[in-house]
Amino acid sequence: MRKVIIIGGGAAGMMAAISASKEGKKVLLLEKNEKLGKKLFITGKGRCNITSACDPDEFLNHVATNSRFLYSSFSRFNNHDVVRLLNDAGLKTKVERGQRVFPQSDHSSDVIGTLKRLCDRNHVEILYHAKVEKILLHDHEGVSGEKNRSFSGVQLSDGRVIQGDSLIIATGGCSYTSTGSDGDGYRLARELGHSIRPVYPSLVPFIMKETWCRDLMGLTLKNISIRVKNGKKVIYEGFGEFLFTHFGVSGPLVLTASTCLGKYQKALEAGQLTLLLDLKPSLTMEQLEKRYLREFDTYRNKNISNVIERMLPRKMVPVFLREAGVPEDKKVRDITKKERRRMEELMKGMEMHITGVRGFEEAIVTRGGVNVKEVSPTTMESKLVDHVFFAGEILDVDAVTGGFNLQIAWSTGYTAGYSA
Numbered sequence: 001m002r003k004v005i006i007i008g009g010g011a012a013g014m015m016a017a018i019s020a021s022k023e024g025k026k027v028l029l030l031e032k033n034e035k036l037g038k039k040l041f042i043t044g045k046g047r048c049n050i051t052s053a054c055d056p057d058e059f060l061n062h063v064a065t066n067s068r069f070l071y072s073s074f075s076r077f078n079n080h081d082v083v084r085l086l087n088d089a090g091l092k093t094k095v096e097r098g099q100r101v102f103p104q105s106d107h108s109s110d111v112i113g114t115l116k117r118l119c120d121r122n123h124v125e126i127l128y129h130a131k132v133e134k135i136l137l138h139d140h141e142g143v144s145g146e147k148n149r150s151f152s153g154v155q156l157s158d159g160r161v162i163q164g165d166s167l168i169i170a171t172g173g174c175s176y177t178s179t180g181s182d183g184d185g186y187r188l189a190r191e192l193g194h195s196i197r198p199v200y201p202s203l204v205p206f207i208m209k210e211t212w213c214r215d216l217m218g219l220t221l222k223n224i225s226i227r228v229k230n231g232k233k234v235i236y237e238g239f240g241e242f243l244f245t246h247f248g249v250s251g252p253l254v255l256t257a258s259t260c261l262g263k264y265q266k267a268l269e270a271g272q273l274t275l276l277l278d279l280k281p282s283l284t285m286e287q288l289e290k291r292y293l294r295e296f297d298t299y300r301n302k303n304i305s306n307v308i309e310r311m312l313p314r315k316m317v318p319v320f321l322r323e324a325g326v327p328e329d330k331k332v333r334d335i336t337k338k339e340r341r342r343m344e345e346l347m348k349g350m351e352m353h354i355t356g357v358r359g360f361e362e363a364i365v366t367r368g369g370v371n372v373k374e375v376s377p378t379t380m381e382s383k384l385v386d387h388v389f390f391a392g393e394i395l396d397v398d399a400v401t402g403g404f405n406l407q408i409a410w411s412t413g414y415t416a417g418y419s420a
C-alpha cells in the first residue's frame with residue numbers, strides 16, 4: 001500500500017490525512033507539537049469560524065491573493081462539502097451573521113475532535129513531537145530520459161528517517177508562531193527548489209502616524225465607512241466596525257482592508273497610504289450640512305462641543321475639534337461658515353496616515369508563501385519535485401475574514417490528500 005507522509009497537523013494537514021486515507025492510502029501525519037490543531041483551537045476567538053455558507057460561485061470573490069489558483073481545488077471540495085463531512089461525522093453546525101459557519105457548541109475543540117475522530121476511523125497514524133528537518137529526494141530518469149527528482153522520505157529533528165511514497169507539506173504560514181506555524185515550511189520548500197513569494201502579515205491592524213489614536217484607545221465605531229488611498233487612488237472601500245488602539249486602528253474593517261495592501265507594499269513602506277474615515281456614511285454632504293444648520297439653530301448659545309457630542313461619541317469630541325481647529329468652548333453662534341464647512345468635511349473624511357502594519361504575532365494570516373506558479377492547481381503537486389504536494393497557508397493564497405482562510409486549508413488539503 002502506498003504511504004503518504006503529511007507534515008503539519010493543522011487544518012490542511014488533517015483534511016489531507018482524511019482524504020488520502022479515504023482513498024485507501026496508508027497515512028502518517030507528523031506534527032511537531034504535542035497535539036493537533038493548535039491554531040485551529042484559537043480560531044474565531046475559540047469558536048472556529050469553519051467556513052462561509054455563501055454561494056460557492058461567490059467564494060473566490062473573497063480570496064485576496066491568487067483566487068484563480070483555487071478554482072479547481074474548491075470545485076473538488078467546497079464550503080458545503082466540508083460542512084457535510086463534519087455534520088456526517090457528528091458535528092452540529094450553525095450559520096451566523098455574515099454567513100459565518102460555527103460549531104453549534106461554539107467550541108473549536110469540537111471541530112478538532114471531529115477531525116481527529118475521522119483520522120482515527122481511517123487508521124491515520126499520528127506522530128507527535130515529530131519535527132521534520134529535511135526532505136529526502138532521489139533522482140530518477142523520466143520517460144524521455146530527462147532527470148527528475150522525486151520524494152523518498154523525511155528526516156526528523158531527532159535524526160530518525162521515515163520513508164514514504166508521497167509527501168504533503170501543510171506546515172502553515174508564519175503568524176501566531178506559538179501555535180507551531182513558524183515559517184519552517186518555507187525553508188523546506190526552498191530546499192526543494194521552490195521560490196517563496198515575500199511574506200507579510202495580513203488581516204492585521206494598522207499603525208497610524210496620528211498619536212491621538214491613543215487618546216481614543218478602546219473606542220469602537222460601528223457602521224462607519226473607510227477608504228484607503230494611495231495618493232488619489234482608492235485601493236479599499238468598506239463599511240463596518242472600526243476600533244482605535246494605542247498604536248493606531250483595528251477591528252474587522254481594518255483587518256479586511258489590510259488584505260488589499262499586497263500590491264502597495266512599497267507605498268506602505270514609504271508612508272504614502274492614507275485612511276479616510278467617513279463618520280456619517282448614511283448622510284450625503286448636503287444632508288450633513290442641513291443637520292449642522294438645524295443643530296446650530298437650536299443650540300446657538302451652547303458650546304460647539306455640546307453640538308458635536310450629539311453627532312459623535314463623547315470620547316471623540318476633543319480630538320475631532322482639535323483636528324478641525326475649533327476651540328471646544330467656542331459658542332455655536334460664533335462659529336464661522338468656514339469653520340462649519342471644515343467640520344462637515346472632516347466628518348465625511350477624517351484623514352489619517354498609515355505608517356505600517358503590526359507584526360506576525362498579531363496577524364491572522366500570512367500573505368505570500370510558496371509560489372503557486374510552481375504548483376499544479378488541480379492536484380496541488382509540486383511542478384519541480386515528483387510526489388511532493390502543498391496544502392494550506394504555506395501557499396501564496398489568502399482571503400478576508402469570514403471562514404474563507406480555513407476553507408482554503410480544507411479545499412487544498414482535501415485535494416492534496418486525494419491526489420497524493
Ligand SMILES: Cc1cc2nc3c(=O)[nH]c(=O)nc-3n(C[C@H](O)[C@H](O)[C@H](O)COP(=O)(O)OP(=O)(O)OC[C@H]3O[C@@H](n4cnc5c(N)ncnc54)[C@H](O)[C@@H]3O)c2cc1C
Pocket residue numbers: 007008009010011012013030031032033036037038039040042043044045048049050051130131132133170171172173175176179180181182184185363364365391392393394402403404405406407409
Ligand atoms: C487568531 C486567529 C484566528 C483565526 N480565525 C479564523 C477563523 O475563525 N476562520 C478562518 O477561516 N480562519 C481563521 N484563521 C486563519 C486559519 O487559522 C489559518 O488560515 C489555518 O489554520 C491555516 O491552516 P494550515 O493547516 O495551513 O496551517 P496551521 O493551522 O498553522 O497548521 C500548520 C501545522 O504544521 C505544524 N508544523 C509546522 N512546521 C512543522 C515541521 N517542520 N514539522 C512538523 N510539523 C510542523 C505546526 O505545528 C502546525 O500544527 C485564524 C488565525 C488566527 C491566528
